[in-house]
Amino acid sequence: MDKKKKIQIVLAGAAGFVAMLLFLLGFSFYQAWSNEKALYESTDSALFAQLVGESDEKAAEISRKRIEDAENAEKQAIESGMAHRIEKYKDQLLLLVNPWNEVPEDYIALLNTVEDGYLIDRRCAQALTDMINDCRAAGNLPVICSAYRTHEYQEELYQNKIKRLVAAGTAPWNAPEIAARSVAIPGTSEHQLGLAVDIIDENYVNLDQYQQYTNVQKWLMANCSDYGFILRYPNGSSEITGIIFEPWHYRYVGVSTAKAVEASGLTFEEYLKTLE
Ligand SMILES: [Zn+2]
Incomplete structure (x- = not known):
């Protein structure tokens, strides 16, 4: 074998090895990304301290302030002459928020408290309570783990994620972009509308794809449209929704729209296009 041929074989081997390494690296990054993406959806109350690395006391204080701010929102808005903003969004139950459509800057969420102190848009608070109660009455154990989030709360989660990444060795100039893959950039989380809620099964509290097989999710998926909710991020639709x-994660759209979306088999994004 001549020297040239030997070099070619060695080069080919090295290239194959590097390709394999890159594939493995890419795959593990993708897995970490998927897990974190799921995790960011669970960042309210009970899990708050753990996720942002704060003490329970500090987390409770932030949580309290969040509730106060939200409850004062309408009063403050009217006092500051922003009643027109409330009027503007009053009937807009189908507002689209996703990575490409931010929560409008003048949006005001008007909230009610539901069980465990979670906040939800007052237009769907009763429907959510009814859905949870009926799910329970059917012998299931539903638990809310995330509902309304303020912009500041989302910002705090996002900044904390950046801090933790940097502390773990990520370059500071790369951290914001990497953080955005797992904690929605403030302004692009549907939870900021107050019309979204995360519900899990007490018997299986992991936020992963196996949640779909729990009794709670089976019941909710079969019945949520009766209460005006849709399963917002269905299997195999992440290209369209931008979310795994x-x-x-259930989104309130009102009973007639929920029924129509369900019957169409479309994602919310696709369904809205049919209305244009
Ligand atoms: Zn969610």
């Missing part, structure tokens, strides 16, 4: 399959 989340068999725990």
Whole structure:
């Protein structure tokens, strides 16, 4: 074998090895990304301290302030002459928020408290309570784990994620972009509308695809449209929704739209296009 041929074989081997390494690296990054993407959807109350690395006391204080701010929102808005903003969004139950459509800057969420102190848009608070109660009455154990989030709360989660990444060795100039893959950039989380809720099964509290097989999700998926909710991020639709399959995230759109979306088999994004 001549020298040239030997070099060619060695080069080919090296290239194959590098390709394999890159594939493995890419795959593990993708897995970490998927897990974190799921995790960011669970960042309210009970899990708050753990996720942002704060003490329970500090987390409770932030949580309290969040509730206060939200409850004062309408009063403050009217006092500051922003009643027109409330009027503007009053009937807009189908507002689209996703990675490409931010929560409008003048949007005001008007909230009610539901069980465990979670906040939800007052237009769907009763429907959510009814859905949870009926799910329970059917012998299931539903638990809310995330509902309304303020912009500041989302910002805090996002900044904390950046801090933790940097502390773990990520370059500071790369951290914001990497953080955005797992914690929605403030302004692009549907939870900021107050019309989204995450519900899990007490018997299986992991936010992963197996959540779909729990009794709670089976019941919710079969019945949520009766209460005006849709499963917002169905399996195999992440290209369209920008979010991984989340068999725990429900969005309120009102009963007639929920029924129509369900019958169409479309994602919310696709359904809205049919209305244009
Ligand atoms: Zn969610």
